Amino acid sequence: xxxxxxxxxxxxREYLMYRGFTSTxxxxxxxxxxxxxxxxxxxxxxxQLQQFVLNFDLFGLKEYWxxxxxxxxxxxxxxxxxxxxxxxxxxxxxxxINTIQVTSCRARKTxxxxxxxxxxxxxxxxxxxxxxxxxxPTPEQNPAFSPYFSRQWSDTFLVSLHNFLxxxxxxxxxxxxxxxxxxxxxxxxxxxxxNEQLRQLLFVLQTESRDQREGDVMVHHxxxxxxxxxxxxGDTELDLVSSQRPVSTTTTSSRNFFSTFLPQxxxxxxxxxxxTTGSSPSQxxxxxxxxxxxxxxxxxxxxxxxxxxxxxxxxxxEPLGEASSDxxxxxxxxxxxxxxxxxxxxxxxxxxxxxxxxxxxxxxSSIMHCRVDCSGRRVASLDVDGVIxxxxxxxxxxxxxxxxxxxxxxxxxxxxxxxxxxxxxxxxGTVRLYDTDAKKNLYEMNIDETHPRILSLACSPSGSxxxxxxxxxxxxxxxxxxxxxPIPVSGQLLLWDTKTVKQQLQFSLEPEPVAINxxxxxxxxxxLVTGAADGVIRLFDMQRYESAxxxxxxxxxxYSVEFSYDENTVFSIGEDGKFIQWNIHRCGVKQSDQVLxxxxxGPFILSGYSGYKQVQVPxxxxxxxxxxxxxxxTCSSTGGLIYRLTNGEPALESVLSLGGHKAPVVTVxxxxxxxCGTCLTASMDGKIKLSTLLAQKS
Numbered sequence: 001x002x003x004x005x006x007x008x009x010x011x012x013r014e015y016l017m018y019r020g021f022t023s024t025x026x027x028x029x030x031x032x033x034x035x036x037x038x039x040x041x042x043x044x045x046x047x048q049l050q051q052f053v054l055n056f057d058l059f060g061l062k063e064y065w066x067x068x069x070x071x072x073x074x075x076x077x078x079x080x081x082x083x084x085x086x087x088x089x090x091x092x093x094x095x096x097i098n099t100i101q102v103t104s105c106r107a108r109k110t111x112x113x114x115x116x117x118x119x120x121x122x123x124x125x126x127x128x129x130x131x132x133x134x135x136x137p138t139p140e141q142n143p144a145f146s147p148y149f150s151r152q153w154s155d156t157f158l159v160s161l162h163n164f165l166x167x168x169x170x171x172x173x174x175x176x177x178x179x180x181x182x183x184x185x186x187x188x189x190x191x192x193x194x195n196e197q198l199r200q201l202l203f204v205l206q207t208e209s210r211d212q213r214e215g216d217v218m219v220h221h222x223x224x225x226x227x228x229x230x231x232x233x234g235d236t237e238l239d240l241v242s243s244q245r246p247v248s249t250t251t252t253s254s255r256n257f258f259s260t261f262l263p264q265x266x267x268x269x270x271x272x273x274x275x276t277t278g279s280s281p282s283q284x285x286x287x288x289x290x291x292x293x294x295x296x297x298x299x300x301x302x303x304x305x306x307x308x309x310x311x312x313x314x315x316x317x318e319p320l321g322e323a324s325s326d327x328x329x330x331x332x333x334x335x336x337x338x339x340x341x342x343x344x345x346x347x348x349x350x351x352x353x354x355x356x357x358x359x360x361x362x363x364x365s366s367i368m369h370c371r372v373d374c375s376g377r378r379v380a381s382l383d384v385d386g387v388i389x390x391x392x393x394x395x396x397x398x399x400x401x402x403x404x405x406x407x408x409x410x411x412x413x414x415x416x417x418x419x420x421x422x423x424x425x426x427x428x429g430t431v432r433l434y435d436t437d438a439k440k441n442l443y444e445m446n447i448d449e450t451h452p453r454i455l456s457l458a459c460s461p462s463g464s465x466x467x468x469x470x471x472x473x474x475x476x477x478x479x480x481x482x483x484x485x486p487i488p489v490s491g492q493l494l495l496w497d498t499k500t501v502k503q504q505l506q507f508s509l510e511p512e513p514v515a516i517n518x519x520x521x522x523x524x525x526x527x528l529v530t531g532a533a534d535g536v537i538r539l540f541d542m543q544r545y546e547s548a549x550x551x552x553x554x555x556x557x558x559y560s561v562e563f564s565y566d567e568n569t570v571f572s573i574g575e576d577g578k579f580i581q582w583n584i585h586r587c588g589v590k591q592s593d594q595v596l597x598x599x600x601x602g603p604f605i606l607s608g609y610s611g612y613k614q615v616q617v618p619x620x621x622x623x624x625x626x627x628x629x630x631x632x633x634t635c636s637s638t639g640g641l642i643y644r645l646t647n648g649e650p651a652l653e654s655v656l657s658l659g660g661h662k663a664p665v666v667t668v669x670x671x672x673x674x675x676c677g678t679c680l681t682a683s684m685d686g687k688i689k690l691s692t693l694l695a696q697k698s
Contacts (some may be wrong), residue, residue, distance in 0.1 A: 018398060036067050042165045046158060053095050056109050061095060072168060087164060089126055090157045096147050100139060110134045131593040348469045352642060353694040357660050362389050362399055363686035368618040370682040372671045380422055381688055382412050390436045393690050401439050411454050417463030425454025431468055450490050458519040467528060468494045471515035491515030505545055518561050528571050531558025537572060539584060551588030554578060559602060560622035565629025573622045577601045590649030599637040604664040606684045616684060620667025627672035635665040635680050640681040660689045
């Protein structure tokens, strides 16, 4: 009962804090301190009664017992009234015995008790012999009263009172306001577990359905033998996408890679060849299986799919509400839409509409990292003051935990299994494993004193290990000063076992040890890509724990690096302001190259009055893909920008500006646990915007 009340009080406090009702929360704390029921804590009630007895506060003792009688005992059935009366009698006797045992006030306090209680007690048979007690010289030796002076009797009474109150509270409904509180808690817990099981089942079914698809054969370069005949996407997947995608005469590079790297309900990036009215029936069969109109909601994303009735149509996406006519009007004036219409293809104009934008404003300084966990349920954000907030946004935006650190924090990453754990990298050579549910540190690992700056963390998809990038201090001695030095500092890339909390190995960084700024695993953890301060991208074979290839990617440092969806290419953003796509089958060969504005690549600058100027070097993710790998979210000075990936020039085609920020956005993330839907953009003024999107195409 006491724990349930404490949980309820904590929920009320969190709600008041979330609403900003600080005065109400102060009044709540004051009243909780003066609470006579002590939060239904039996031990505290017993302590209060004993305090009245030891202080000879007869009035306080009587008032407190009357309060308990009015609030608690009167709700009991009549059969328990005799038990309550016996406990009250024993409590008064416990008081009288205490007055006699204290020599200094023996006679006065004892006589005072009987004088004040005479009218109440003289008619009660159990008190008839006790009125002579003040006049007996040594009552503790009198056979009639000696048992009450023993330690055994007092202990027995206190234990009996404790047990009675405990049973009483267990049988009561909490606060008599929510009689089903514990049942609701158990119900929510079971529903959460059931949702997690269904999510895992969905993933398994998607994986099994794609495990049967075959990949093509290609000649690779320096990649290991075990990936020679592997492609993440099979031909069946490409046929499905081809029946629903527009025309493009330029195809992607050879894609025969990773057939064992099973897709998770996503689609291949880039545009695929258009199918005209003469497309084969097998390519159009997927669309004909659906009902004429299908409205789908996945997470924060709404989709309406209109299945063609004619054999020659390849499928059309119908937007919801007023957006439908606007989208069709803009499509009629678009070159790409016109070409698709002539061939019976899809409209690809304006793939997203911003439905809403919420703000998380619990941080008071610039954000460094902002990451969504694997399940898409929680967000962890880190600011430059070292404060970490763990919060959720579905169904409501709510802070779950606040983590403060004495040492500066430079990096964070969600663990994959279980996804409630956070990896926190500091500026003093330590990595902490933090449980966001229990709100406590599980482990703290000492990485390397000579390389104290933990710049990047990445957890393997299996959750059994994580890589840690550690760098030496800069010449200024700062753990995270503004622009980095032209000459890269020394660094290490280490692999740690999550279960044993021990270092497994140190990777070789050729041509010289250098600080690794960013790291990313592919979907099954067989490959690791890193971007370093020397401008080099390194690809590691995680089965052999050795470098598979490396190439100079940027003039200056590599700030952010990610695998493409099909994992045949790697994207990177560097200090030179370029967004580049690299073919990992042909070492160092670019597939696309585009210059981005400085507000998308950093260093980020925030100016103010009287010459105030704040400069921040990129630390978090600078770009993020949607669940299909077709679109990319980047930073800007006023909010996130969404581009469509193309295979021509330019490599990026702007499709949507999210806006909403008054300071430069420094890191982004795209929640794609199930499908594209929620974009996170975090800025230098500590504000995080959560934009919910409407997807207009399948």
